[in-house]
Amino acid sequence: MNFFLAAIGVLGVASSGPLIAATLGATSVSALAIAFWRNAIGSVVMAGPVLVRDPRQFGRVTGSEFRWSLAAAVALALHFACFITSLQLTSVAAATALVCLQSGWIAVFQLFRGVKHRWPVLVGLGISFGGVIAITGFDMGTSSEALLGDLLALAGGALAGIYTLAGGKARQTMGTGVYTTLCYGMCAAVVAVLALFARQPLAGFEAAGWLGILAITVCAQLIGHTAFNHLLATMSPLLVSMIILLEIPGAALLAAAFLSETLPAGTYAGLAMILVGLAVVVVGQRGSRQVRRGAAPLAELGAD
Numbered sequence: 001m002n003f004f005l006a007a008i009g010v011l012g013v014a015s016s017g018p019l020i021a022a023t024l025g026a027t028s029v030s031a032l033a034i035a036f037w038r039n040a041i042g043s044v045v046m047a048g049p050v051l052v053r054d055p056r057q058f059g060r061v062t063g064s065e066f067r068w069s070l071a072a073a074v075a076l077a078l079h080f081a082c083f084i085t086s087l088q089l090t091s092v093a094a095a096t097a098l099v100c101l102q103s104g105w106i107a108v109f110q111l112f113r114g115v116k117h118r119w120p121v122l123v124g125l126g127i128s129f130g131g132v133i134a135i136t137g138f139d140m141g142t143s144s145e146a147l148l149g150d151l152l153a154l155a156g157g158a159l160a161g162i163y164t165l166a167g168g169k170a171r172q173t174m175g176t177g178v179y180t181t182l183c184y185g186m187c188a189a190v191v192a193v194l195a196l197f198a199r200q201p202l203a204g205f206e207a208a209g210w211l212g213i214l215a216i217t218v219c220a221q222l223i224g225h226t227a228f229n230h231l232l233a234t235m236s237p238l239l240v241s242m243i244i245l246l247e248i249p250g251a252a253l254l255a256a257a258f259l260s261e262t263l264p265a266g267t268y269a270g271l272a273m274i275l276v277g278l279a280v281v282v283v284g285q286r287g288s289r290q291v292r293r294g295a296a297p298l299a300e301l302g303a304d
Contacts, residue, residue: 002235005227006243012224014250017092018258019219023212024088030200031088035080036191037202038217043184045222050177057178068170069179073186075163080187081194082156090149091261093252094135097271098153100248103241103278104128105161107285120284128277134270142264241282248275 023029050057061069079099086095104125107117132154139146170179195202205213231240248271255261 002231005231006235006240009224009227009231010243010246010250012219012227013244013247014096014224014254016216016220016224017087017096017251018254019212019216020084021087021092021255021259023209023216024084027206027209027212029205029209029212030195030202031084032081032191032195032198032200033202033205034084034213034216035077036188036195037213038080038221039076039184039188039191041217042221043181043188046177046184047181050175050181057175058181061174061178061182065170065174065179066182068166069174069182070186072163072166072170073183074190075159075166076183076187077190077194079156079159079163080191082152082159086149086152086156088149090139090146090153091263091267092255092259093248093261093263093271094139094146094150094267095153096251097248097274098132098135098150099156099160100245100278101128101132101154101157101274102160102164103281105158106164107281109161109165118284121281124277124280124282124284126277127280128274131270131273131275131277134273135267138264138266138270242279245275245278245282 020034023034024031083095083099086099107121107125111117136147136150136154139150167179167183170183192202228240228244231243252261252263252268252271
């Protein structure tokens, strides 16, 4: 059953990029509308169990918890804005791989904070960012638009790392339901403000557009991430972290099958380098003294 759920989880998160690209390409839905409705719906769904069991939990949120949740929400909103926009400019496979560098960015941020990683983590970071150079190098030769998409996806990965670190601070004393309700809700509010300034509509779409938004929310947010959250209670975090990395080849395969996306051989080599490098980072950081003492883990559930 665990491995069945793992397969469902991988399929759910890997479908995010292809579903977003297909929805943006075939309907009038805007990039920020996808981010808004995904988080707004997610917030309502996550609030339900808390309101049924103990609605007073929301009243017990401290100022510090609220501030960390707000910081996570702002980072998540900017992450979605970068990642979803990147899918309009570069390939689904490249955007997904670059945004999945979240774990690598967390390791880099921790280095600046004085955390000393074991040498396998540093080697893994080198391999991963070597893959970034390979992908962006090939896209630079293809078009400036594809390169811009790569850079946006890369920024989206860094923002996802910030979201994870800020959320980790909030989650030290907050329950999952309360945190995700607040974070997703505030993220939706920030996205709405961004949409206002960018003049991107949040409603008024055709039926196919709403169906795409619903599919993205259900498959990636509710099914994919919920499956991995369940697995964290029944499988080792290391194994779950490794399984999540299958999102990279999964998205590439789905994009090839359903969007007829083909890439240069060098880009596929870059995807493989990122996958291998992140796997080394995940395995290497598990033995570090800092992580065992409670530092934020490098592999968290993806935000995309």
